[in-house]
Amino acid sequence: MDLNATFKRVQQLSASLVGLSDETINLILIETADAAVAQSKFILDANASDLALMNPDDPKFDRLKLTEDRIKGIASDMKSVASLPSPLGRILGEWIRPNGMKIKKISVPFGVIGMIYEARPNVTFDVFSLCLKSGNACILKGGSDADHSNQALVKIIHGVLAKYHIDPAVCTLLPADREATTQLLNAVGYVDLIIPRGSSSLINFVRDNARVPVIETGAGICHTYFDTSGDKVKGKEIITNAKTRRVSVCNALDCLVIHKDRISDLPFLCSDLAEKRVIIYADELAFSVLRNNYPEDLLKVATPESFGTEFLDYKMSIKTAASFEEALNHIGLFSSKHSECIIAESLQTISRFQQLVDAACVYVNVSTAFTDGAQFGFGAEIGISTQKLHARGPMALNEITTYKYLIEGNGQIRS
Structure with missing residues (x-):
């Protein structure tokens, strides 16, 4: 099927x-959020059709899965976007x-x-x-893995847009x-502009x-460095949260x-990971310390x-x-320039880490799980950019605008 006619219509x-008032836009977003919650069963039934076709052991399964709580969270993010000032017409x-x-x-x-x-x-x-x-x-x-779910969500969006006499094609879902x-x-x-996620x-x-x-939204190969000055209690909580809060997302910890x-603190730092059944691939020294201090079936070289x-x-x-x-x-050597963290108390070491680490988000004593548009106060995110041109890190309203110059004069001409 030739989609050029579709693309032309959207364009x-x-x-x-641009002519819609911010008030109207906000009302549409709030009503769409309310409709999503009200029609949770419709969404979950569609989502169940997608989930039935995917192996639960597939890392994508958790990302695909919707629940009532997740729908409420998505709706809350939409209302947060509505509450933010318009990014348009800002004088830069x-x-x-x-x-x-x-x-x-x-x-x-x-x-x-x-x-x-x-x-x-x-x-x-989002x-x-x-x-x-x-x-x-x-x-x-x-x-195609999420096609039933996406069709259900877009149907809800189109229903609200129609109430406001806005052509639903401003939000077009292509065949999967x-x-x-x-x-x-x-x-x-x-x-x-195209954004892959x-x-x-x-x-x-x-x-x-x-x-x-x-605009690339790169893979999240995230590290946490535990320094000589690190607080081990903070460290254990941060490492456990960054790794296990939600393993299928790009801000999850991959390497400690x-x-x-x-190194003697390693068994303590990893103790909660054992309860979560995290498989650890440890280098020689780390392996020797964790042996007999971490479940044998979860510890690999x-x-x-x-x-x-x-x-x-x-x-x-x-x-x-x-x-x-x-x-x-x-x-x-191994960073994807997404999110990197240091656990340390030495201000000098912290300052050097912040200065020298090249990543979109550099954390100090904070879990990398916070690399998220909503957590940054952006309402939601369209993706997390790991490139350096135009946008970097969580991209939201300001990052999906560009700019133009307005020039005014009184008859000036150039010689």
Whole structure:
């Protein structure tokens, strides 16, 4: 099926969103959030159809699964977006040139944003709320794993839009096949920006094949470094939370790096992980310390593949560092530049870590689980960028706007 007519229609409709008042947008988002909660059974039934086709042991299963509480959380995020000030029309800069010419730089929508994502139905509502609030139309390309769920969510969105006499095509869900992805990646002139959200293979495919500008949301290979000055009580809680709060998300801990001078604290730091049945791939020194102090069936000898891996599972590697510099080198070698953490009390060490670690989010004595748009106060997120151009870290309203210059004069001409 040729989707160019669909893309063209969305592109034409995108201009109409700029004329919507912020009050109307907020009412639509609040009503959509309420409708999601009210129609939880409808959503959960659709989600159950998707879950029935997936192996529960698949790391995507947890991301795919919706519950009443998760629906309430998604609705709450949507209302949070509604409560935020509009990102449009912000004056980013203003000055007058010597010839009297006035220049103003203001924020504006991109226009049409294409979102390609896998088994993450929450992304459907997050993208819609952020795009509507920022004056962007959205084209959604969900994975086949979540197709029933996505169709149910978009049906709810369209029902609310129709009440406000807004063409539902401003939030278009494409067929869940690969051909739709290919056409979206080549929708030059219709789509202004594409954001992939999912596995590294999906992100790499989009980056390598798109003819439309792309913002990468990279894989989350996250480290936590336990320094010589680290508080072990804080450390245990942070490590356990970062690893086990929700293993299938990109901000989950993948590798614990521990200074060799604190290696005797390793059994204590990992004690709660044993209760959560986390498999540990430990280097030689860490393995020797954990042997007889960690369940034998959960303790493995690390291999080269144990490092630089986004596990998305109850698995974690441990690297022993002989010095702070070795810890930094290990993180620098294997980091995906998503989220990195230090557990330390030395202000000098903390300052050096913050300065030298190259990542979108650098944490001090805080779990990496907080790398999330809602947790940053952004209402929701459209993705977490690990690149450095335009946006970095959790992307929300401000990151899905661009800008233009308004120039005013009184007959000035250039010689």
